Amino acid sequence: MPNLAQTLKQEIARIARKEVREDVTALRKAASTYRSEIAALKRSVKDLQVQLRATQRAFSRGAPAQAQEGSSSRPGRRPTFNAERLKAKRQALGLSQAQMASLLGISALSQWKWESGQVTPRASKLARYFAVMAMGKREATKQLGTP
Template sequence: MPNFAQSLKQEISRIARKEVRKDIAALRKASTAYRSEIASLKRAVKDLSAQLRSAQKAVARSTPAAAEEEPTRRPGRKRTFNAERLKAKRQSFGMSQAQMAQLLGISSLSLWKWESGQVTPRASMLERYFVAMSMGKRKAWKALETT
């Protein structure tokens, strides 16, 4: 009788190995397909990154025309926001807060908060501030009329 039990165990393990082999073959095939797909996606990402870098370089080359309009700054000097300077500039332009806000492309409430020092502009808005601070009175009024 013990021989029968041992034979049964051997047969069960043989059949189990056979079934597992089928499943493993399917998994290996899928794994190979996934690896090749991942490799192709990595190549595509690498190509797109190269295209992005070249596009950024092209944009950087085309922006010096805009940089020529910007007045030259002293080297090593960091531009910063100053609420008092903004208010003084608005008053030197002879503009109301609403007009200056329109020139900057912001709301009157935002300009009031900037001028009162309650809030500082976001980094995305600082460039508009610097452009406005570099303008002269005529240029500012002309820009306000066109907006």
């Protein structure tokens, strides 16, 4: 008799493992699906956080105000720095690099680097750059204090 009981016990354990294996396989598939969905959601949240930080930075720097200033001349286009235009404007105004630098509120070395294209101005200096680019010769000489 012990042989029959032992065999019955082994068969019950085998059937139980088979049923459990099917359930575990289904659970593993579900867990894998959930993990991939969670990873996609994390990527989405990260992208949204990056966009939010960029928007907050632009808002704190006053980008909406700059966009309104630039939109009056050319809607849909942002004004950008150009070294060649800076040099051409300085020559059109008949100013030396030192005079143009004082007009922009920077050093003569910075002026030279801006014109040569080695360096681009910081965001804090761009507003003054655009104001100078919009000036005429009379206004520039008036601000410099030279007749």
